[in-house]
Amino acid sequence: MMNLYEVARFLEAHDNYDILTHAYPDGDTLGSGFALCLALRQIGKKARVITTGVPTKFAYLQKNIEEEGFTSETVVSVDVAADSLLGSNMDKYIGKVDLCIDHHGSNTFTAKEKFVDKYAAANCEILYKLFLRMHINFTKDIADCLYTGISTDTGCFRYTNTTAETMRVAASLMDFGCNTAYINKAMFETKSKNKIQLERAVYDSMTYCADGRCAIIYTTLDMLKKLNTGDDEMEGLASIPRQIEGVLIGITMREKEGGFFKISVRTNNNINASDFCSQFGGGGHPAAAGCSIEGDLETVKTTLEKAAEKFLS
Amino acid sequence: MMNLYEVARFLEAHDNYDILTHAYPDGDTLGSGFALCLALRQIGKKARVITTGVPTKFAYLQKNIEEEGFTSETVVSVDVAADSLLGSNMDKYIGKVDLCIDHHGSNTFTAKEKFVDKYAAANCEILYKLFLRMHINFTKDIADCLYTGISTDTGCFRYTNTTAETMRVAASLMDFGCNTAYINKAMFETKSKNKIQLERAVYDSMTYCADGRCAIIYTTLDMLKKLNTGDDEMEGLASIPRQIEGVLIGITMREKEGGFFKISVRTNNNINASDFCSQFGGGGHPAAAGCSIEGDLETVKTTLEKAAEKFLS
Known part of the structure; x- marks a missing residue:
């Protein structure tokens, strides 16, 4: 070098x-x-x-x-x-x-x-x-x-x-x-109108589990189509759930073509995001990791909720 | 000194x-x-x-x-x-x-x-x-x-x-x-669950006027009561509408006890927020000003929309 x-x-x-x-x-x-x-x-x-x-x-x-x-x-x-x-x-x-x-x-x-x-x-x-x-x-x-x-x-x-x-x-x-x-x-300090629409939809999708220690947000192909937006507006969304007070595991689910979801996991307080994702064949860094899970919205969401509850217990 | x-x-x-x-x-x-x-x-x-x-x-x-x-x-x-x-x-x-x-x-x-x-x-x-x-x-x-x-x-x-x-x-x-x-x-990077709820409600309240050059968000006493939140969570809300691409006047309306709204105005591109607010007896800085307007939500909002359209024409 x-x-x-x-x-x-x-x-x-x-x-x-x-x-x-x-x-x-x-x-x-x-x-x-x-x-x-x-x-x-x-x-x-x-x-x-x-x-x-x-x-x-x-x-x-x-x-x-x-x-x-x-x-x-x-x-x-x-x-x-x-x-x-x-x-x-x-x-x-x-x-x-x-x-x-x-x-x-x-x-x-x-x-x-x-x-x-x-x-x-x-x-x-x-x-x-x-x-x-x-x-x-x-x-x-x-x-x-x-x-x-x-x-x-x-x-x-x-x-x-x-x-x-x-x-x-x-x-x-x-x-x-x-x-x-x-x-x-x-x-x-500048967001496109599409980005604002997407953030609004993502906020509406937010739910908590594991006594408020896990927050999940999602986007679906339907949502993106309705908002006429795409992957280029997704930047920064994954950081939203982890910012919430008391949340240890923040999960972002993004539906992709082909019947699966890309999952981004961000964690606080030394909860290992990579270990969490490795259960689903994924991986990454200790505080930021990812994986893919097949299935429809409700099935994948329930799977993640159960996994988060178990992981934090 | x-x-x-x-x-x-x-x-x-x-x-x-x-x-x-x-x-x-x-x-x-x-x-x-x-x-x-x-x-x-x-x-x-x-x-x-x-x-x-x-x-x-x-x-x-x-x-x-x-x-x-x-x-x-x-x-x-x-x-x-x-x-x-x-x-x-x-x-x-x-x-x-x-x-x-x-x-x-x-x-x-x-x-x-x-x-x-x-x-x-x-x-x-x-x-x-x-x-x-x-x-x-x-x-x-x-x-x-x-x-x-x-x-x-x-x-x-x-x-x-x-x-x-x-x-x-x-x-x-x-x-x-x-x-x-x-x-x-x-x-x-930390937001309370109440703050997230409030942001969600505020995003849902957002509308545009003056061909997308003005964005308005609001909170009402009802909303705050329902979300069990108050003035201490309002910090930062006023900066949301101005961040939107193409928006020159960003307006935040907050309903107060006594039948009036506190109005915060934030502007881009040298649009004078203080001049805008002075129409309603308010004032402030060139890019950040405020005023109070009496009336119910729809009346005050319509007043502001008309004022923004005129101000930007």
Whole structure:
């Protein structure tokens, strides 16, 4: 693995960059991609960002980045932890990636050179330190990109991945003039009308069991069809039941085509979500895990209620 | 007005402190109060925090602060912007306050000496700088108190009052070992079952007008009675309608005893909430204002819908 100085020298030594981001892009992969593109152009390189499409809410990240025509010579990936995460760009690029920059400890991405720092809260936190070593001028546009990645990957500095270092990097980006008012509003204080409708339906679905220590919410295909909404609005729903005071196991059931439900389990107070899900052939992390269960709504819900009562007894 | 060095010398020179917090206490007034109490005791003073009651969610702030018996000699207020905000402690203390430490630019509190810094995101941010000047040892307990005040008054670093300085103070408090995981979970990721019920009811009440550019939610006395809930669960509701994509005016109507509604108005895109409310004898800030309107639910709602349509046309 390269160290950060070697990454800086590598980027200075090469040219004509394709910068790869992951599919279903989030603020960190796009913020990283566009920031790196701007930084490379600043030192005289040609560079472009390869995405699977930029969602409207992130359009501001690329507003000062014009397309450039050139033949790709060097391929760098940002925030891509595994080959499959390239999505529709996988076939074209796998085997041709020169450098992978990532912050996922689980990184298995195929690349000639790598820099992975699992202690960085966001990939953009790595890029901040990299740009220092490249003597990049932190323009407002670069600061906006990096702040976006850091704030979105930390839930606006709320998640446990946030370190004192993360806060200091964000402070520096604010010194450099990033527009936190716009970014925080767009990322954390804006919901589509569909999302509001979906949340309303999900709140209506909520029930408790195990003496209020387990809460269950669900979406069905019928609900989604009626609300004219889909998987892209589901983000964040799974965190709702765990937030309720006294709830140790929060369960989100999402009906899928084919007669089964995807189950997301979030837990508090060291209740092991992965152990809970392993009963149904699933798994994950201690506080966040998942599984799939076949059956109709009532059957699957009853199964989960019984399992929660047993698990908490 | 004193400067921060003079405040430090004042606190070192006096003893036997009553520290006043404001009524309907929040994380900043309580965090300030308990942090100052710990700091004063650390330099050999006697001190206690005077509150109107500490809500359960803030109980951790006082867990290492035993009661002390002594005769009060010096009275200091923290985060109290006006006399009336002392609530039930007003009669006993007004006219006897020696020093007021606050961050509200609108401060009108009656005190012999004052230190007010309106650029501080939280009163706890002022105390951090004060403690540096007093050479206080930032224990984990003090750091927990100060971080709580800063994170709650900034919506976990999301609101526009958050500065680069705020981020750096928070970083230092993290260095000093404050328990951000516990605090962020307790402050931002925990909702009572009553609150969830209330949110569900409020979502069900939501309607749009002015081609989706105005959203209205409401609570009625009947709803609150049925849900067995009250004003203490209403926090944060007013921010819901403004969050919706395309909404310029977000209105929250709360029925009160006496046949009228309290109206909260939150706006986007420079729509002036204060101007909107002034039509009904109210006022406030450009993006957040309020008023009261007499009448039943349907009448008041129709009045607001018509006003919003006219205001946005």
